[in-house]
Amino acid sequence: QTCSEFQKILSSSSSSPSSSTPVSPDPSPTPPSPSPSSALPPSSLFSWCNDTFVLFCIAFVKEVFILTDIAEIGECVDLVKQYCHELQKSGITMENQFSRSISSSMWRVVDSNLQEIVSNVKEQISVESWARFSYSLDDLRSSSRKVGGGGKIVEEDGGDGGALRLTGSVFSLTKQVVKLILTMKKSLGTSFSGSLRKDFEQRVCSIASWYATTIASKARGVEDDREKLLNIIGNVFYLSTSLLPFLLLHISNRSNGSAAKAADLHGKLRNFQRVECCLEIRQIYENMCKTFVEKQMKVLKECLAWSQVDYSRSSWDPKKAKPSERMQRSMAKTSSIGENLVEHISTEEAKKLLGAMLKNLFEQEMFSDEFWERFLPKGMPTGFGAGGIQQLTLDVRYLMTVTEGLEEPALKEVLEKGLQKAVKGYCATFDEDPRRLREGEEERE
Numbered sequence: 001q002t003c004s005e006f007q008k009i010l011s012s013s014s015s016s017p018s019s020s021t022p023v024s025p026d027p028s029p030t031p032p033s034p035s036p037s038s039a040l041p042p043s044s045l046f047s048w049c050n051d052t053f054v055l056f057c058i059a060f061v062k063e064v065f066i067l068t069d070i071a072e073i074g075e076c077v078d079l080v081k082q083y084c085h086e087l088q089k090s091g092i093t094m095e096n097q098f099s100r101s102i103s104s105s106m107w108r109v110v111d112s113n114l115q116e117i118v119s120n121v122k123e124q125i126s127v128e129s130w131a132r133f134s135y136s137l138d139d140l141r142s143s144s145r146k147v148g149g150g151g152k153i154v155e156e157d158g159g160d161g162g163a164l165r166l167t168g169s170v171f172s173l174t175k176q177v178v179k180l181i182l183t184m185k186k187s188l189g190t191s192f193s194g195s196l197r198k199d200f201e202q203r204v205c206s207i208a209s210w211y212a213t214t215i216a217s218k219a220r221g222v223e224d225d226r227e228k229l230l231n232i233i234g235n236v237f238y239l240s241t242s243l244l245p246f247l248l249l250h251i252s253n254r255s256n257g258s259a260a261k262a263a264d265l266h267g268k269l270r271n272f273q274r275v276e277c278c279l280e281i282r283q284i285y286e287n288m289c290k291t292f293v294e295k296q297m298k299v300l301k302e303c304l305a306w307s308q309v310d311y312s313r314s315s316w317d318p319k320k321a322k323p324s325e326r327m328q329r330s331m332a333k334t335s336s337i338g339e340n341l342v343e344h345i346s347t348e349e350a351k352k353l354l355g356a357m358l359k360n361l362f363e364q365e366m367f368s369d370e371f372w373e374r375f376l377p378k379g380m381p382t383g384f385g386a387g388g389i390q391q392l393t394l395d396v397r398y399l400m401t402v403t404e405g406l407e408e409p410a411l412k413e414v415l416e417k418g419l420q421k422a423v424k425g426y427c428a429t430f431d432e433d434p435r436r437l438r439e440g441e442e443e444r445e
Contacts, residue, residue, distance in 0.1 A: 046092070053094050057101035065105040070113050074183045077102065103196060110184065114203055117176045118210065124169040125214060130228040135164045135171045165343070170235040173211055174243055177204060181250060201251050205277035208244045212236050212281045219288055223295060226340065233288050234344030240281040241346070245272035293357045296337055300357070304330040306365040309395070316387030323398035324391065331402050334358065355408025362399070362411065366418030384426045392422055 064076045084095040164171060184200060215232050222228040249272055272278065309324050334354065341350035365371060384392070396419045400412055426432065 049092055049094075050097075053097065054101075057098060061102060061105050065102075065109065068109065068112060070109055070180065070183045073106070073109060074186050078186060106184075107199070110180070110200070110203070113180055114207060117173070117180070118207060120176065121169055121173050121211065122214075124172050125218065128167060128169050128218070130167055130218075130222060130231045132165050132167055132231050132234070133171075135166060164238075165234075166238060167231055167235055169215070170211070170238065170243075173207070177207065177247060181247060185250075197251060201248060204247055204251065205244070208239055208247075209277060209280060212239055212284045216284050216288055219291070223291060226292075226295070226337075229288075229292055229295075230340055230344045233285065233292060236281060236285040236288060237345045237349065240278050240285055244278050244281065245275075248272045248275065248278075289353055293353060293360075297357060297361055300330055300333060300337075300361055301365070303333050304361065304365060307368065307370040309391075311388030311392050312385045313387040313391075314385040316390040318390075321391065321394055324395050327395050327398055331399070351406045351408075355403070355406040355411055358403055358406070359408055359411040359414055362418070363414045366414065384422065386430075389422060389426045393419060 060076075060080065064073055067073050067076075080098060081095055084098060087094050164174075166174075181200075181204070215235055219229055219232045222232070304326055306326070309326055338350055338354050341353060345353075396415050400415055403411055
């Protein structure tokens, strides 16, 4: 009604008839309301418009912000902004003033909604089985479309379809925060910038940090369950590399909403992965990975038990030779761990973890006193047999070959260093030519 009254006044005060038709939100006749004379000068007219709009904003806050659902509040805000746009056509700008007038009330509701999100997720964590489920991205899109005007926040995954493999609590967090961001952007419009946007970023970061810290503490109780531990690690990895950077990207309004520009999107995400909060969560992820590596190191060490491999035999038939059984078993176990890792984190991260784990394992095994005490009674490896040194060479070459894809240079260096120590010691003790040990190299390869 205020909008309709404004337009009537403008039409009657204009020097030429207005071509626009007054818009009323209600088809019923507008009830009489006090209005200034059409003869008022423009300055008085706009002063009256402003005073009347201030009264409207006060009434709006009192009536609308008794609601607690931010989506419902957003619908009311959006309706007012539609009429503000109509006034804009007549030269009266009210939208920014309206956004400023509701901002403090909006933040109270936002904080209330954030607390509700925390409560919901906290409750879900308390009953979390840490099993992963496949969640369709359509679940996120449908939630986003209920807000309206912002579905592209989940369209930039690279196209239609797709699924997220996550535990229940992190998907719940994702869905609720996505909905809140879209509603905030829609409700505050152009006012969602500057300090307001920065404050909201900090609130979202705080929730993400809280979630990462909380589930990291839960991981301590499932350290002996590899699958559950990896599921929790996967949640934190997803949070630091995908979800939080993606949310910050949209809060910042730097997303162009085009799924076709995937390379540009990934470049922007990499930038947000370096913000302080993402780096803090990344540190939580790396600490959890250390725990995982320590557990798997014990498993692999028992499987490999390199010091128990017999290298004292004198004969060796290159045509019948094969890597030691312990080498093969330990690499099969490593492969199984690697397959588990790539289901939860990126291939690049999995290779990095496996490479560091095997490098430490081989370093501990090949340079332990237990490994060399059989061969170094007086500082020289006299315990190696002619066939044993060949077998050791084959075993080391095998390990180098199967771990080559991990692209960890330090891993190869450790193996070569241990092999050189054995070969040089053996040749010096028995006055052998190192080149003779290369007989059968083709068969070994």
